[in-house]
Amino acid sequence: MRFRGRARSGAPATAPPPQAPADQAVAPPPTLxxxxxxxKCPIPIIMLAERIREVPVGQIVAVLADDAAARxxxxxxxxxxxxxxxWEETLPQGGWGFHIRRTY
Incomplete structure (x- = not known):
């Protein structure tokens, strides 16, 4: 049997998350x-949802998290x-930094 659009495990086939730009000097630093x-999940998302309004539209928020669910x-x-x-970066101390641009 052939599967279309799905991995053999039954999980949806997804693209890997965006990684850090090759030249990080191009990426703007986070405002927050x-x-x-x-x-643990869902706290990183709750913290992001509560605080994203602190930055102006168009600015970057970075969320540092080490719970694998955050990915x-x-x-x-x-x-x-x-x-x-x-984009997403791997932190030297473990975990990831997720960079989000506020759009509204």
């Missing part, structure tokens, strides 16, 4: 950094809320 390291939750939240998921 939300430290959710050590917090899917943050991009999904951005799609659901029409915010721009700019």
């Amino acid at each position: 950094v939300i430290d959710a390291l050590g917090r 899917t939750d943050v991009p999904a939240w951005c799609r659901m809320k029409s915010q721009d998921f700019v």
